[in-house]
Amino acid sequence: MDILVGYATAHGSTREIAERLATKLSETGLKAEARSMETVDDADAYSAFVLGSAVHGQAWLDPAKDFVRGNLDVLGSRPVWIFSVGMPGALRGPWRRMADKEIPVIVESLPGDLSYRDHRLFSGVVAPIQLPVTGRILFRLLGGRFGDYRDWDAIDAWASGIADQLARG
Numbered sequence: 228m229d230i231l232v233g234y235a236t237a238h239g240s241t242r243e244i245a246e247r248l249a250t251k252l253s254e255t256g257l258k259a260e261a262r263s264m265e266t267v268d269d270a271d272a273y274s275a276f277v278l279g280s281a282v283h284g285q286a287w288l289d290p291a292k293d294f295v296r297g298n299l300d301v302l303g304s305r306p307v308w309i310f311s312v313g314m315p316g317a318l319r320g321p322w323r324r325m326a327d328k329e330i331p332v333i334v335e336s337l338p339g340d341l342s343y344r345d346h347r348l349f350s351g352v353v354a355p356i357q358l359p360v361t362g363r364i365l366f367r368l369l370g371g372r373f374g375d376y377r378d379w380d381a382i383d384a385w386a387s388g389i390a391d392q393l394a395r396g
């Protein structure tokens with residue numbers, strides 16, 4: 228079984244999560260490859276999909292939305308898992324609670340009626356260089372803390388769960 232771990236990234240943390248997922252899936256004996264969704268010409272070649280995007284403005288990046296829009300037929304006939312990479316881990320108090328409610332908003336922004344088995348929102352990396360000066364000030368005023376918030380144990384556990392489900396058929 229060929230699994231595409233497709234990603235869209237602005238600053239690289241989503242790519243690294245996708246690579247980790249592909250490595251973990253491969254360690255269970257499955258054939259999985261992490262690739263930027265922009266570079267996938269033939270989605271039909273894959274038998275399962277794990278698709279993830281960085282979140283900007285509570286939505287997936289355009290290349291990820293374009294991939295879903297362009298391959299709705301194929302995706303509708305194969306097992307699909309999706310993940311989003313945002314910054315809930317970097318926020319505090321009420322902003323953190325708002326971020327916890329981000330999943331349905333992200334899903335709302337996805338094209339078509341994509342069906343998937345699970346959707347995870349992982350925390351990524353938030354660095355000053357990613358934001359304009361005003362954004363940096365606002366982020367700090369809202370109690371945000373810059374850092375790498377990726378929870379590799381949670382990412383590995385999610386990959387194991389996907390492998391188990393694929394093994395069960």
Ligand SMILES: Cc1cc2nc3c(=O)[nH]c(=O)nc-3n(C[C@H](O)[C@H](O)[C@H](O)COP(=O)(O)O)c2cc1C
Nearest residue numbers: 236237238239240241281283284285313314351352
């Ligand atoms: C311009 C911009 C907008 C962002 N908007 C959101 C957002 O709406 N929700 C969220 O959870 N994270 C948001 N983030 C945080 C990113 O999703 C987070 O930094 C993620 O790790 C980026 O992934 P990447 O390194 O693959 O680009 C935003 C980051 C930037 C730079």
